[in-house]
Amino acid sequence: MRASRKPASLRRFFARPVVSQLAIVILAVLAWEVAARYSTDELFTSPPSAVFAAAADLFDEAGVMHAVLTTLWELGLSFLLAVGFGLAIGVGVGASGTSYRSLYPIILLAYAIPQVTVLPLFVLYFGPGPASKVAFGFSHGIFPIIVNVVAGLRTVPAGLLRSAYSMGANKQQIFRRITFPHLVPSFFTGMRLGMTATLLGVLLSELYVSSGGIGYYTELYTESFEPQNLFALTGMLALMAVFLNEVVRRAEIRHSRWR
Amino acid sequence: MTIRVESLEHTFGGDDAARHVRALDRISLDVYQGEMLCLIGPSGCGKSTLLNVIGGMFTPSSGRALIDDEPITRPMPAKIAYMFQESTLLPWATVLENVMVGLEFQGIPKPEREPRAREALATVNLQDFAAHFPDQLSGGMKQRVSLARALSLRTEILLMDEPFASLDEQTRMVFGEDLSQMLATTRKTIVFVTHSLAEAVFLADRVAVFTARPGSIKEIMSVDEPHPRGPDFMTTDRFARLRNSLYVQLRDEIRKAMREQQTSTSIA
Amino acid sequence: MRDSTVSRLIQAGFVAAVLLIWVLVTGTGLVNPIFVPHPVDVVKQLGRLIVDGSLWDDLKITLFELALAFTAAAVSGTLIGFAVSTSRWSTRVFEPLFAAFFAIPIIVFYPLTVLYFGLGPESKIVHGGMFGFFPIALNTISGFASVDRRLLQLADAMGASPKQRFVRILFPAALPIMITGYRMGFILTFLSIIGSESIASLAGLGHRIVWYAEALETPKMFAYIVIVVVLAMLLNAIVAALEVRRRGNS
Numbered sequence: 001m002r003a004s005r006k007p008a009s010l011r012r013f014f015a016r017p018v019v020s021q022l023a024i025v026i027l028a029v030l031a032w033e034v035a036a037r038y039s040t041d042e043l044f045t046s047p048p049s050a051v052f053a054a055a056a057d058l059f060d061e062a063g064v065m066h067a068v069l070t071t072l073w074e075l076g077l078s079f080l081l082a083v084g085f086g087l088a089i090g091v092g093v094g095a096s097g098t099s100y101r102s103l104y105p106i107i108l109l110a111y112a113i114p115q116v117t118v119l120p121l122f123v124l125y126f127g128p129g130p131a132s133k134v135a136f137g138f139s140h141g142i143f144p145i146i147v148n149v150v151a152g153l154r155t156v157p158a159g160l161l162r163s164a165y166s167m168g169a170n171k172q173q174i175f176r177r178i179t180f181p182h183l184v185p186s187f188f189t190g191m192r193l194g195m196t197a198t199l200l201g202v203l204l205s206e207l208y209v210s211s212g213g214i215g216y217y218t219e220l221y222t223e224s225f226e227p228q229n230l231f232a233l234t235g236m237l238a239l240m241a242v243f244l245n246e247v248v249r250r251a252e253i254r255h256s257r258w259r
Numbered sequence: 260m261t262i263r264v265e266s267l268e269h270t271f272g273g274d275d276a277a278r279h280v281r282a283l284d285r286i287s288l289d290v291y292q293g294e295m296l297c298l299i300g301p302s303g304c305g306k307s308t309l310l311n312v313i314g315g316m317f318t319p320s321s322g323r324a325l326i327d328d329e330p331i332t333r334p335m336p337a338k339i340a341y342m343f344q345e346s347t348l349l350p351w352a353t354v355l356e357n358v359m360v361g362l363e364f365q366g367i368p369k370p371e372r373e374p375r376a377r378e379a380l381a382t383v384n385l386q387d388f389a390a391h392f393p394d395q396l397s398g399g400m401k402q403r404v405s406l407a408r409a410l411s412l413r414t415e416i417l418l419m420d421e422p423f424a425s426l427d428e429q430t431r432m433v434f435g436e437d438l439s440q441m442l443a444t445t446r447k448t449i450v451f452v453t454h455s456l457a458e459a460v461f462l463a464d465r466v467a468v469f470t471a472r473p474g475s476i477k478e479i480m481s482v483d484e485p486h487p488r489g490p491d492f493m494t495t496d497r498f499a500r501l502r503n504s505l506y507v508q509l510r511d512e513i514r515k516a517m518r519e520q521q522t523s524t525s526i527a
Numbered sequence: 528m529r530d531s532t533v534s535r536l537i538q539a540g541f542v543a544a545v546l547l548i549w550v551l552v553t554g555t556g557l558v559n560p561i562f563v564p565h566p567v568d569v570v571k572q573l574g575r576l577i578v579d580g581s582l583w584d585d586l587k588i589t590l591f592e593l594a595l596a597f598t599a600a601a602v603s604g605t606l607i608g609f610a611v612s613t614s615r616w617s618t619r620v621f622e623p624l625f626a627a628f629f630a631i632p633i634i635v636f637y638p639l640t641v642l643y644f645g646l647g648p649e650s651k652i653v654h655g656g657m658f659g660f661f662p663i664a665l666n667t668i669s670g671f672a673s674v675d676r677r678l679l680q681l682a683d684a685m686g687a688s689p690k691q692r693f694v695r696i697l698f699p700a701a702l703p704i705m706i707t708g709y710r711m712g713f714i715l716t717f718l719s720i721i722g723s724e725s726i727a728s729l730a731g732l733g734h735r736i737v738w739y740a741e742a743l744e745t746p747k748m749f750a751y752i753v754i755v756v757v758l759a760m761l762l763n764a765i766v767a768a769l770e771v772r773r774r775g776n777s
Contacts, residue, residue: 020620105534106541116722116733117755120740120748125562163347166314167412168336169364177360181351200632207634207726208737218638219727230642234635241631258351258392 046227055232067214068236071206074130075244078137079198083191086142090149090190104150111143115201119208128212133205140201144193152186153179185256188248195248199241260327260338260415260448262290262313267322269308282308283319284473292415293446295486297459300469301509301516306452307344307420309474313450314341314418326416336365340409344421346401348393354380354404355389361408379411380404383437399430419451423458435461436489443486456509460501461488468508471515478508561743568746569753576750586754589720589732592648596655597716601709604660608667608705622668629661637723646729654723659716666708670701710766717762721755732758 036047126132272279644650724733739748
């Protein structure tokens with residue numbers, strides 16, 4: 001695989017995907033900067049330098065930061081609720097054959113409904129404040145968690161259960177030593193997918209409500225045509241999403257070692 | 260401790276006439292204390308089913324299995340250890356933890372578990388791998404851990420369902436020798452299911468030959484050679500004759516089973 | 528009874544139960560009809576919409592946006608996905624980048640899209656195209672990467688030309704995974720269009736739902752919700768049927 005000798009270490013350095021990815025991102029940002037500077041309307045294309053400057057200004061603006069932090073805690077709360085209820089419902093549904101066959105089809109039916117259509121209803125019922133965002137995020141995040149917990153429960157290898165039974169294990173021992181450890185990786189996968197879904201739910205509802213929160217500022221910057229502020233705000237939200245996703249993704253990897 | 264099987268019959272699928280399969284047909288059998296009994300027969304002849312009944316995994320449609328005149332209706336982990344064909348190691352636990360979990364299920368108090376587990380691992384020469392995980396082990400090593408787990412339970416009776424089936428021939432031969440050595444030193448009673456004629460003759464004190472489905476016992480052949488048996492036993496005339504007569508018994512049943520498979524696949 | 532039949536029955540039973548509760552709750556006046564309209568009112572509005580044609584303008588716009596957005600996503604996703612899949616290096620570099628980007632709810636970029644493309648259909652098309660691009664590109668990459676190396680070795684050993692290699696082995700092997708990608712992309716594009724219409728738009732089905740929500744004309748709003756849900760199910764069914772049919776042919 002390593003053909004030439006001399007720049008081996010250098011080549012190996014660049015062969016690592018992370019390095020190339022960073023390089024690509026940096027190049028893209030530089031290209032953007034150059035293109036923006038040379039284009040006719042700097043205001044329109046908004047080079048990264050202006051965006052960073054705007055971001056710095058935004059940090060000082062209490063209103064915007066309050067909206068961003070509110071979004072953050074909405075995300076945290078709806079995710080935690082989704083995890084808690086998702087785990088409980090998932091265990092309840094997946095625990096026995098009867099509950100699985102009778103209840104799971106209903107879960108799947110609910111999961112199939114495109115929730116974006118009922119977003120206005122959520123706001124109508126829960127009001128334009130954080131409650132509707134948390135509710136909408138919760139209702140998005142709970143389904144992947146339920147589905148994955150159920151999948152984990154239903155796929156415990158029959159051979160393991162049989163051999164435990166032959167060794168005299170009782171129900172609690174089988175759950176503690178076999179079912180539960182088997183369930184853990186699926187649970188974390190569910191959480192990873194649940195986080196992505198919760199992000200969608202919370203951010204979608206935040207953007208929808210323009211009377212406050214982030215939706216207010218996105219509408220403000222759009223209508224007053226301040227692209228650098230909008231870029232900065234969008235960037236903050238995107239980074240928040242990437243960070244939260246990464247946290248859950250790494251937790252999943254750590255708990256799926258034996259898979 | 261002796262095992263007796265009385266007029267055992269079993270049908271899968273119960274009342275659903277279209278789907279029921281008669282697995283066992285009036286099996287009666289005694290397993291003597293301290294012997295190694297091999298069950299051999301064509302695929303689908305019910306030998307694993309018989310083993311499952313003896314292991315208490317389910318109750319048969321009619322007839323029964325007894326251990327020291329006590330009917331076997333559920334697993335008896337204090338008396339019978341069952342080593343399955345497929346790997347039943349917990350993938351998230353270490354080798355040592357895997358052996359210890361069997362002791363935990365059996366009800367052995369906590370302080371005794373680790374020393375006994377380590378002792379069992381030493382018996383199969385895996386003491387250095389105690390902290391490894393199953394996916395780091397070869398197939399043969401995984402089966403040795405399963406064997407260690409079964410041995411750690413210190414039961415008088417050991418049931419083994421084709422434990423070496425997934426291993427290559429060389430490993431199987433070595434394991435066979437180890438098992439024969441173990442038979443000489445302990446006085447365990449072992450009921451062992453296999454497909455391999457050579458393995459049956461090499462390991463067994465008696466070989467029970469099954470008919471094709473529904474399985475019944477066609478013949479019980481004795482192998483009169485003390486344990487431990489070494490590779491030189493396999494080159495004797497006696498070994499060849501026994502192996503041949505085993506084959507002669509089996510081949511009609513095997514052909515019958517093959518024909519049945521063809522017709523049953525067209526029905527199914 | 529087959530499992531799938533049983534589960535369908537359970538689902539049907541559940542829907543019937545929900546409808547029954549809905550009728551009871553609204554009929555007895557337990558809930559303010561502004562929040563939960565009576566199903567009969569919803570059905571009446573639904574009928575009116577279909578008959579007097581006010582449905583069609585918005586439906587046309589939404590479907591038009593969907594068609595263009597999906598075409599853009601499919602073409603760009605397939606071409607770029609294939610290009611990336613040609614080398615190990617580019618796969619290892621770009622695939623995680625795409626996946627990481629996809630994990631961000633693309634909806635956050637919608638305000639920027641509106642800023643640059645306005646409130647009309649253009650912004651929905653661009654946004655929907657962006658959204659649908661990722662599952663298509665990712666599945667194209669993974670489809671071509673999943674080709675059994677041994678099959679390719681076999682083709683080379685038999686002296687296949689690059690074109691034959693592609694047409695006979697690479698493409699057919701990758702196709703099922705790619706089709707899953709198109710399916711996902713199609714549905715996601717549709718949902719993102721409804722979502723973006725809800726947030727900021729001048730027309731379209733999503734916009735109409737919001738319009739009536741804000742006017743507190745909940746029967747009309749529910750009618751449009753029903754239409755969108757039915758449309759989603761229809762589109763899903765069409766795509767699934769095409770997938771099955773294609774598999775049957777090959």
